[in-house]
Amino acid sequence: MPKRFCLILITLLWLPVAHTTEARQRIHVGYYEFPPYSYTDAQGQPSGSGLELTARLLEQAGYQVEFRSYPGARLYSGLQDGSVQIWPGAPGKTELAEHTLEGRHLLGExxxxxxxxxxxxxxxxxxxxxxxxxxxxxxxxxxxxxxxxxxxxxxxxxxxxxxxxxxxxxxxxxxxxxxxxxxxxxxxxxxxxxxxxxxxxxxxxxLPLRLIFSRHAPNAERLRDDLDRVYQQLKDAGEDLWLY
CATH class of the missing domain: 3.40.190.10 (Periplasmic binding protein-like II)
Incomplete structure (x- = not known):
């Protein structure tokens, strides 16, 4: 009985840890140099209103964020193979159509x-x-x-x-x-x-600005839905999220 009790206790303790680890999944966000929305600043850090909003949405939805700057062709290639999970950019690229999902909210123009x-x-x-x-x-x-x-x-x-x-x-x-x-x-x-x-x-x-999600990244639809939900919650709370 003590051995069985210990196994049950370990299982119960492990479940919330596993859930936390899953919820804090690291999301790889790609961008190219497009100030003032997305760029690398003088200290070599990702900056810009589009990246700030993306980071805020991800963190509030329970994810960690990792940014990396790419040339345009490499960014699109990453979305096509799933190595880039999110790009805050403009929808409608024909080469990305079958490889990506679009966020439901318009972020700016x-x-x-x-x-x-x-x-x-x-x-x-x-x-x-x-x-x-x-x-x-x-x-x-x-x-x-x-x-x-x-x-x-x-x-x-x-x-x-x-x-x-x-x-x-x-x-x-x-x-x-x-x-x-x-x-x-x-x-x-x-x-x-x-x-x-x-x-x-x-x-x-x-052109509109939206969050673009790679279909080939793990749980892409859930990630899109999570960020859409958080965006709507902030908007309902009266926050101005429009990118200028």
């Missing part, structure tokens, strides 16, 4: 613009791109219709790539390209860093 110099007339898209040079950020990808503009050989578009938003703005200012295709939020941050004034643009596309 991002805007893709075509910037030009004040001495350049506003372009008519896509016709005025013909034979012109467009500055692009290395590692960024665009939606299918935009890619078709850029890759159409009949348009004879020259693509100039650079690794940062500040250098892209400087290239445009120095006439090393006719237009800059970039997202509004990081451009605004780069303009402030350069003490640059207003820059005209044409809005190309407005």
């Amino acid at each position: 991002i805007t893709l613009n075509l910037y030009f110099r004040p001495d350049t007339p506003p372009p008519r898209l896509p016709d005025d791109l013909h034979g012109r040079g467009v500055i692009l950020i290395t590692g960024y990808s665009y939606w299918q219709d935009v890619n078709q503009w850029l890759e159409d050989p009949a348009r004879q578009i020259t693509r100039h790539r650079t690794s940062s938003h500040t250098s892209a703005l400087e290239m445009l200012e120095r006439r090393r390209g006719d237009y800059l295709l970039d997202y509004q939020a990081p451009v605004e941050q780069a303009k402030r860093a350069l003490a640059m004034g207003d820059l005209p643009f044409v809005e190309v596309q407005r």
Whole structure:
């Protein structure tokens, strides 16, 4: 009887520990450099409003969080094989459709613009791109219709790539390209860093931000449901969770 009692006691003690371990599962969140939503700061730490919100939701849902920055192609590959479990990003990527689930809540919006110099007339898209040079950020990808503009050989578009938003703005200012295709939020941050004034643009596309979950990660649907539930609870409590 004492031996049987000890086994029962050990089992009862083990169950809550096992539940706690499962509840504190470490979740791997991938991101690429997209300030102010997701970026690596000067101290080498993940930062940005999108990562802060993701961490808060995960921790409140009982998970641990681990962030890692990736180039765009590697981030998508990680979502396709499950090594990246969550990406706070934009839905609708055709290459990710069969490999991912989307969170039910809209977290914010991002805007893709075509910037030009004040001495350049506003372009008519896509016709005025013909034979012109467009500055692009290395590692960024665009939606299918935009890619078709850029890759159409009949348009004879020259693509100039650079690794940062500040250098892209400087290239445009120095006439090393006719237009800059970039997202509004990081451009605004780069303009402030350069003490640059207003820059005209044409809005190309407005995209939603959501949590994107890899279908190939363990318990992906439960993870999605847990974060959706926590988000709704915070929203019902009156919190402003919109990403700016």
